[in-house]
Amino acid sequence: MTPQPWMPGDGNPADKRHAPATLRNRDAIAAVLADWLPAVGTVLEVASGSGEHAVHFAAAFPHLEWRPSDPDPAGLTSIAAYRAESGLANVAAPIALDAAAIVWPIDRADALLCINMVHISPWAASLGLFAGAARLLARDAPLILYGPYIEPDVPTAESNIAFDANLRARDPAWGLRDTDRVKAAADAAGLAFAERRAMPANNIMLLFRRT
Numbered sequence: 001m002t003p004q005p006w007m008p009g010d011g012n013p014a015d016k017r018h019a020p021a022t023l024r025n026r027d028a029i030a031a032v033l034a035d036w037l038p039a040v041g042t043v044l045e046v047a048s049g050s051g052e053h054a055v056h057f058a059a060a061f062p063h064l065e066w067r068p069s070d071p072d073p074a075g076l077t078s079i080a081a082y083r084a085e086s087g088l089a090n091v092a093a094p095i096a097l098d099a100a101a102i103v104w105p106i107d108r109a110d111a112l113l114c115i116n117m118v119h120i121s122p123w124a125a126s127l128g129l130f131a132g133a134a135r136l137l138a139r140d141a142p143l144i145l146y147g148p149y150i151e152p153d154v155p156t157a158e159s160n161i162a163f164d165a166n167l168r169a170r171d172p173a174w175g176l177r178d179t180d181r182v183k184a185a186a187d188a189a190g191l192a193f194a195e196r197r198a199m200p201a202n203n204i205m206l207l208f209r210r211t
Helices: 021-036 052-060 073-086 123-136 158-170 179-189
Strands: 041-046 064-070 111-115 142-147 191-199 203-210
Touching (some): 021 191, 052 073, 064 073, 123 179, 123 203, 179 191, 179 203
Parallel strands (some): 041 064, 041 111, 111 142
Antiparallel strands (some): 142 203, 191 203
């Protein structure tokens, strides 16, 4: 079965889902991860979605254990399908994890990665992500975000303005977040902003470290 294009909330029952942007952005993201991830340890990927990123990064970083997660049962099914197909020993079984939850089903990680969740979820999910990272990470360990954002000192691309409008039409609680607000919320949780990288297609990556 050919994987079908998918966004969070879609009702496609296929075991393997497909997020088209994954094939376009995975190598660019991996190049930054090579600079920001630890040499060894466990990477918890929050909101893994289809699971395509998880198996790609696990293959690219065989010295790291990849722990994919998602709150959507259909997403967990897709992740498990990609994991089984990959045959990679360093991809753990996906765990059901809602970033907004007070209690997570994992108590430690050496790094957290979150791709394209902050704008496709209520703000409570981002606050929960920062709180969870503060609980799980040791001092100086990284939380890494990827996606489109509104940056006060950078003109917003017309495509991102249109994307933001589309997201808010789907769900008023969704939408591109202001990086100043993101940094302030992370700082309040005990995560210091460390670096920004510009990425293709008007996306950015943000690095925070546990203080």
